[in-house]
Amino acid sequence: MTPATLTPSSDPRPLWPDDAGSAAPPDAGGPDRPVRRPRHRPLALLLVASAILGGASTAGVLAAAGLTGGGSSTTTTVLQRAGGAAASSNALDAQAVYAGASAGVVDITVHSRVAAAPATPFGGAQPQSQTTASGTGFVVDGQGHIVTAAHVVDGATSVTVKFQDGTSRRAKVLGQDDATDVAVIAVDPAGLTLHPLALGSSASVSVGAPVAAIGDPFGYERSLSTGIVSGVDRTVQAPNGFTVAHAIQTDAAMNPGNSGGPVLDANGKVVGIADQIATDGSADQSSGVGFAVPIDLVKSSLKTLEAGGKVRHAYLGVATGDASSAAAGATVSGVTSGGPADDAGLRTGDVVTGLGSVDVADSNDLVAAVAAHRPGDQVQLTVKRGSETRQLTVTLGTQPAQPTAGGG
Secondary structure (H helix, E strand, O other), X not given: OOOOOOOOOOEEEEEOEEOHHHOOOOOOOOOOOOOOOOOOOOEOOEEEEEEEEOOEEEEEEEOEOOXXXXXXXXXXXXXXXXXXXXXXOOOXXXXXXXXXXXXXXXXEEEEEEEOOEOOEOOXXXXXXXXXXXXXXXXXXOOOOEEEEOHHHHOOEEEEEEEOOOOOEEEEEEEEEEOOOOEEEEEOOOOXXXXXXXXXXXXXXXXXXXXXXXXXXXXXXXXXXXXXEEEEEEXXXXXXXXXXXXXXXXXXXXXXXXXXXXXXXXXOOOEEEEEEEEEEOOOOOOOXXXXXXXXXXXXXXXXXXHHOOOOOOOEEOOEEEEEOOOOOOOEEEEEEOOOOHHHHHOOOOOOEEEEEOOEEOOOHHHHHHHHHOOOOOOEEEEEEEEOOEEEEEEEEOEEOOOOOEOOEO
């Protein structure tokens, strides 16, 4: 299995939305209460089992930025295009970025139903209940399309979007891709003055570059945080159990409620979608290690999601771990029976050192290399088997809804 990108004590957690339905009143507390409490309770944890994505698997506890309250549904902040923030390429003018982008960021409130729980020896069946949660998103065009994280609107029975001027509109979920944790929702644009955010390029993002995140941490609407890109080409676990490649790591503060909100570069362009934070399993708040879904993944699937279509991803059908000692490559720990890798003759114990023209130094490289292709592409795998190096031809398949036993 592919090892997590973090140390064992720091597992990435999705930034799930805040649970508005079970929040305490803002003024709750005694007269000696020192600080005003946010309108949402602390972030709830969601334990995610081992998963295999694009030929790799990761396990960890995910904490969605935007979820407060145990077991509630999530809401996110929608991303919108920035309106022309002025900044140099080497420094971030936080005031200018916020002035240009904040009007394109929206608050999202999601209602969903929790399935009835069956009766147990310790009690009767629990009836179906409705939950309310909130998160972030951003506008991407003048037609009312809004981008957010898929986990924000997953299972929603109704979605409401609130704009900076206080206007609220019901939104419809047009499409979502659980493999990259991206969703597109839409509102009727009639009578609205929309401020779409400009989409940048995540491929051009480098470590040390300044970035800003805008969202609703703990329910505080359109909060700004700034930081730098701490790492690139990370892999994080998607809601469907597969792996998202090329994730951006940042120390810009992200907390419950930030999910689905934009991560912007110094020019006010969206380079990622706030998605997960790393925690030690005991505190569901910013640790300075956050992850964003790269905007290039979003751009490649945007039209499909707007049309309500299903995004298809390439699939190899293996579970891997990094090669031992100083050897480079991804060691195959499992092969899905009847999958593309199995059909090509790949075996457990093989070490993949190349896919097409791309060198594979570790499991993350293999995940990214597979993700760069489309279902049906025929590629050459360079494989070490014992003392031999072999070339195997594999026809990539279509990623299933969930990982299967043996490989992803």
